[in-house]
Amino acid sequence: MFHQVKLNLYYFFKTSWMTILSFWFIFLASVLVLLIMTVSLGGEMEFSGFNTFPSLIFTMIYGSIFFRETFPHVIKFGLSRLSYTISLVIYLFLFAIVMIILSQLVIQFIGLIIDLFAIENFQFIGINQMSNGLTNIGEWDLIIYEAMLYFLVFGISLLISSVFFRFGFKLGAVLFIPVIALFFFQSIAENIFKGLSYLGIGHANYTVYAFIVPLAMIAILLWLLTKNASVIDKVSNK
Amino acid sequence: MEMKATNLTKRYAHKKALDDLTLTLNGEKIIGLLGKNGAGKTTLMRMLAGHFPATDGRLTINDKAPFDHFPVTKDICLIMESHNFHEKFKVKDVLNISAKFHPNWDMDYAKYLRKSFRLEEKQKVKTLSKGMYSALGIIVGLASLSPITIFDEPYIGLDASFRSMFYDLLLESYQHNPRLIILSTHLIDEVSKLFEEVVILHDGKLMLHEKADDLADKHILLSGNKEEIDQFAASKNIIHESSMLGQKTIVLYDEEVSDTGDLSVSKASLQELFVYLTKEEVNGYVPSSEA
Known part of the structure; x- marks a missing residue:
């Protein structure tokens, strides 16, 4: 199994590194263009950016x-x-770490330029510098929270796309109807929102360990979806 | 190496691709898997490679099911006419990735093949022409040296010269590294000499599984005067007949034929035999105004 996981991760790396780097380069270039525009317009323009x-x-x-x-x-x-499902969970974890590192590198780089040229009308921050209204939450808590968001968002997107891959558009959409319908039942919706409050940083219920529940659910559902899955994409039939 | 299908059925939403198929392939040989479009060839090959499970029945390779079973599937390389590789990779990426996944991979051979097919290593898969994409598949299939190597119409878009090179390379590769090679093709005449065995599927069922030599021995093509032919062939297994100007030609299959008298005796090609065996009669179209 270890050998298979290694091979999976190798393939994931080969498919993803260029895409991830491309995003960050395009993003960095866009921010730099905005920075140049802001500086060239002097005090007439102010920019505040948030990279998360x-x-x-x-x-x-x-x-x-x-x-x-x-x-x-x-x-x-x-x-x-x-092996694919196990590797996906490991990859989710690695992806979140890589995204955090790149995110921080971009913020530090922009911050360096702002400091170097003493630019006052341009502000670009990450989630860890967003302390408005949040008490007793340190910078590292916010960084870990951002990592968990990457983990969760990637996992949910994977799950949704794997449902469509496995069952096609029509059946896939039908399968999501009961999930959406749950929100129309007030008592269930209240419980869902109460559950979500454990994932909201700044909320009294928040704990980072609460992320284990949705992540475990994603992992289990992914395994159930893939364990007998064909390699044919039911959306494109390829 | 033994591949065994027992009452194997694969049903898609509206049709049966494989219908109660029972077939055993074994040994190190090149096997031709033939059949009309929709006969179930690709489905069988993809199930061998573990792409999807059977609806019913049993498929084993050395007594182990290939579906979701790495110890079996790591030794299988299936090259299809399309969707073999991720389109954003370069040729060299495909070769490097294949090297990681195929335990018997021969990189020197892969590089030799890449040069032979004149593929640029920095070219992206999505920019390859149809023929060059096929060439890349052939390179991976041959260089994988997988104990079970399966080619499903791997030559789409390849010109006659490169196709001929593929057949030579396939034979050469088989001679250096004997293994079970399954080749599905519609260009039967081009490759018939490579086949040691021939399997013909028809409507998801096994129509024929013979050694290529036996197939040649088991049929006879007779031509001559129509009355003489009709008299001679009465109650015999005729798989094809055609008449013109009082002359008739028939193909007998699996019949003991001794004294043919004045009748002309010859052999049909594998492609002709395939057509005779699988051709379905169509009733001539009659426009509704004439009906």
């Missing part, structure tokens, strides 16, 4: 294509579905 939203949107989009970019290929190479 774009990277979470990227994570969501990338998570939605990652399954079909990897699952059929590694299975065609003969790897088992269980």
